[in-house]
Amino acid sequence: MPSSGGSGNRLDAEKDGRFNGAGTGGGRSSCGAAPPRGSTQDAQTMSPPRNRTDGPAKAEGFAGQVMHVIPRPLLARAARHLLVRPLFVTDIGWYPRARYHYKERPAGAGQHILLLCVGGAGWVEVRGRRETVRAGEAVLVPKGAPHAYGADTGRPWSIHWVHFDGDDAAAYLRRLPEGTARLAVAPATRRRLVRIFRDAYGALRRGYAEDRLIYLSHAVRHLLGLLVYDNPAYAPQARALEPHDVAGWLDFLAAHVDRPLRVAEMARHACLSVPHFAAVFRRRTGLPPLEYHIHLRIQEACRLLDTTPLAIREVAARVGYEDAYYFSRVFRQVTGVSPRGYRRRRA
Template identity: 50%
Template structure:
């Protein structure tokens, strides 16, 4: 497909595809429920499924009032957002922030099958801007894709009986799950892809979990990732919110809490199991993490 201009088509269709699902919530209803505490952060406004959507085309020169997510599960399509043109293939999702001029449509040769949803709210505002004008689409791994499809279908099943508030709230909760899977449990995507420095840290996280009994240095962690210490630290914090050493301590303390709960190991033995020869230093770190000493944690009721 020529990526320099919008593909010409003899027919352009907004909707009406065989087997489609489409639910557009009445705007007066949305106005009434927008202030509900469970809908303020994420409010779905339109949702649907267009299978083999031949000649599908949509253009909004001023953008939409909501954020839009399109997930392509078969075939292909294209999109133009502002001045950026690109193709969208099976296993890719497209995120269009609110008020962004755009048009999109199905491939003439291999029309796409898409799940789609429009949404408002603070959570949506944040997630819609995780991607940038140079990265409006994201790849979706197979496991995540299967979960996202199932969650879309769960939403579709809610509305044939009417737009009842409880169903709308449930749909919003399912959509929270769906977006969480797509953005934060999807090995094919990371918020760090917003920069050219993207480098997956999954192998590093596995390396850390496998070496909780050791005292790893930042140099060893960066060396395992094949990066300089400064580059590694920057990427690691982007993807976890913690420095590598702080994250490693958190992993150690988490494992220590499990050992304290399910074994009869002494405090000294637990400390040694997570790489600390000094049980007093271990106890200080544990208390800083959990707010109580290892002994108090072991004796506290749980569950």
Template identity: 40%
Template sequence: MDNLRKSDGFQSQKIIVLPDHIMQEAARHPLVQPLHVTDIGYFPRALHHYRERPEGSAAYIVMYCVDGEGWCRMNGHKAFRLLKGQVVVIPPGTPHAYASSEQQPWSIYWWHMKGQSAGDYYEGFSDAAEPAVIPVDQSRRMVELFQESYDLLQKGYTLNHIIHVSQLAGHLAAIIRLARLQPQHGLQPPHKHDLDETLRFMTEHLERNVSLKELAAYANLSVPHFTFRFKEATGYSPIDYYLRLKIQLACQHLDLTGQSIKEISHRLGFQDPYYFSRLFKKIMGKSPSDYRDTRKG
């Protein structure tokens, strides 16, 4: 049973709950099946907002705080604050409670999502996961995704509208998934890995050779810890990823310049053009010369 303190709504609130029978039918569609929204809403300056679900929810609950603050507790763990610019994801079946601050009531956008691939989209979010910080450049996009979804559903619960909103939900989940891997500025423990800084360092040094030890030192982590965190975030080891960035740049040189393959390989720090060609073919599936001869655009 759900417990709530505020039952008469909030001024200028927005809320849509899609009918179960409509969503059960729509969820059979291959473009809706992986991930879909069942409930969506916005509560501005939600003073006295409190919700408790001792049995949890059947859906993933996503709450994005855009102003003020509040708190959330999951599965009996210690409550944590949810601050402006942070998002929390509550997994299905997780007992939880959350509430707005009495002093600085939050304004939150929220979604309930289900789907066969929902667990993959929100991989890494558990009952012990801390909130993720949404980068400033993605904050506006989060709100736009909500508004586009809400406006479309306001026009009716047609299958085409639900399909469109499902694709928007996937975009939203991708933003949150990436944000989870970033450090929580101002809140993170010392030496937490900042993936964006590491990738920036890599891309700025593609015309020389950077060692794993050098990358770990730049991230201020031990080599094993850095390797683990980097692979967790990207799916590749640091050096493998670095070499792939070099090959991506090589593709641009092949497409946009008249430099020879040997010149390009030397420019990107490969002393052996044959090794460069073998690596290029391994990553791109064709030799540098075949790639250059392929018609594009």
């Protein structure tokens, strides 16, 4: 089925997007650094109070907008596909300079929502907490959460947006710190996100065939992965709200791949008791501390096997294994192949 290049169907999904359809200007706006969370420059100084605007409130219908509402019968069919069911897009688009943009859902939406602000400003209110959204920030609204959002009246935002759902979707939302819907986005990450949105719009110009919807599922997974796992601007925020410096712990482990570490030594570095350290470490990384460190040492061994002519016993010594046979056994447990087999396969 062909896409709706202009106003499109009016569905109670997000109708917010960025891209003018001609491939110009998307995401090239100059975005300043976002202020820290909890800043006193929050939304009170920005847009009008909830349920009111200074002009005709609009959910969609902005000049140059792009909006794709996937027909629900096609979506239901595609969602049975193994590559679509875990994470899929229901609606996606772009609203440039969306003056008077406003949307309120007291009962929440039927999907999770991602907004990416690339110009201007706006605000979002989720479960009664209101925050300013500036260029260079993203918003994640959980499925079913009461919310409202809108453009700043003086400097209306330009936003890409996508509605998504699926069994894997909630895992990305859990990466949000408590009490906020906003994430800062590093400039390089923002440019990559905008490219993915643009590619998605281009793919959907050719219709909503199943292969397009499979592609879209991979695109939204890439969007979310970049946003919460490969976004340098977000990591400091997460660390600021995390009482433990887990990133510092990982740096400590990575700096000592040349020798084994005891958990007591790691806990001492973290200024925590061994049980507390081990519990927090496993919760945040998914692995016990010793196993994580072994993986780092074997990762370094792989690098040495790939990039140097060192003998196996020398590689073992470089990563803290005096016994080359024991090293080979651990290497095989982690990688599924012996060091010699690994080098031969890579060659």
